[in-house]
Amino acid sequence: MAYTASRFLDGLTNDDINTILSAATLREYSAHSVVVHQGEPANYLFLLRTGCARLFFITRDGRKVLLRWLPAGELLGGAALMPAPSLYIVGTEMLKTGSVFIWRRAKIRELALRYPKLLDNALPFALDHLAWFLAAQLALISNSARERLAQVLLGLAEGIGHHDSHGIRLDITNEQLANAANITLFTASRFLSEWHRKGIIRKSRAAVVLQDRDRLLPLSV
Numbered sequence: 001m002a003y004t005a006s007r008f009l010d011g012l013t014n015d016d017i018n019t020i021l022s023a024a025t026l027r028e029y030s031a032h033s034v035v036v037h038q039g040e041p042a043n044y045l046f047l048l049r050t051g052c053a054r055l056f057f058i059t060r061d062g063r064k065v066l067l068r069w070l071p072a073g074e075l076l077g078g079a080a081l082m083p084a085p086s087l088y089i090v091g092t093e094m095l096k097t098g099s100v101f102i103w104r105r106a107k108i109r110e111l112a113l114r115y116p117k118l119l120d121n122a123l124p125f126a127l128d129h130l131a132w133f134l135a136a137q138l139a140l141i142s143n144s145a146r147e148r149l150a151q152v153l154l155g156l157a158e159g160i161g162h163h164d165s166h167g168i169r170l171d172i173t174n175e176q177l178a179n180a181a182n183i184t185l186f187t188a189s190r191f192l193s194e195w196h197r198k199g200i201i202r203k204s205r206a207a208v209v210l211q212d213r214d215r216l217l218p219l220s221v
Contacts, residue, residue, distance in 0.1 A: 006073035007124060008047055011117045020111055020118070024101040029094045035076055036092035042079035045108045048072050051098015055090045068132050069176045072098065075125045080105040081112065131160045136180040148181040149191050150216050153201070156180075157210050166202055167211040177208070 009017050026049070029035055035046055038058055048070060055067035067090060070076070079086045080103075103111070112118045135155030139148040153170070161168040178188035192208070195201045200216055202209040210216065 005049075006047055006075075008073075008075055008118065008121045010121050012115060016115055020115065021101060023107050023111060024103045026099055026101055028099050029097065031094055031097045034091055034093045035100060036088050036090070038088055038091035040088055042077055042082070042086050042088050043105050044077055045080040045103045045105065046076035046092075047101040048074045048076060049099040049101055051094055051100075052096045053092050053094050053098075055092055057090050066179055068129065069095070069173065071171065075122060076100070078122060078125060080108060081119065081122055083109075128160050131156060131158070132180065136182075139181045145181070145183040145187050146191055148183060149177060149188055152177060152181045153208065153210060154213070154216060157213065161210065164209065167209045168213070170208045170210070171206060172208060173206050174203075 009020070012020070024047070029051070031051075035053065038056075050072050052072070053070040053074070053076065055070065057065045057067060059065060070092070076092045077088055079088055085105075108118075135152045138155055139151045156170050156172065157168045161170050163169070174189050174192060175185055177192070178185045181188065192201065192203050195216070196203045198215070200210075200212045202211055
């Protein structure tokens with residue numbers, strides 16, 4: 001049975017998926033190891049098979065800025081799909097030990113020409129990144145911690161949320177939300193618990209369901 005636990009492989013037959021994955025190397029990475037190195041040539045595309053990863057950026061003065069958290073099924077090093085050679089803009093490190101499919105740039109570009117669905121499937125990953133960074137940027141211009149967190153939730157709901165029977169679901173942790181809103185984990189947890197009690201959201205361990213968007217809107221301005 002082909003591995004199908006990633007949007008990157010949606011719409012492909014099992015035979016196609018097996019062909020694509022057989023062209024990759026499967027490698028195990030331990031927690032805290034770096035998979036993608038910022039500033040290096042984008043010579044490889046990675047698909048996170050198991051585990052959890054995080055994007056980060058190293059500033060010129062050596063500070064490490066933590067960015068998005070990435071669950072299994074995410075693409076890493078998407079710059080390798082670009083038609084012209086480029087560099088990795090950010091780094092990626094493992095938060096939990098996991099396994100990664102790895103394709104050389106020339107091979108994944110060849111496969112993308114053979115299976116155009118791969119490029120179609122890669123585009124939503126780029127949109128997810130844009131939605132995340134837009135939400136984080138908008139949060140920075142809000143005045144209070146409460147407003148910033150509300151703005152992040154609303155922005156992510158528009159960009160990467162998906163509807164279920166209870167509202168708009170975001171597969172995201174308290175820590176990720178705190179990081180995006182530039183507030184402490186304690187503060188984010190406190191506001192989320194308050195909004196959960198009021199029925200504005202429903203919070204679980206690794207997800208938030210926005211149940212009443214209209215009641216959250218006044219908190220974001």
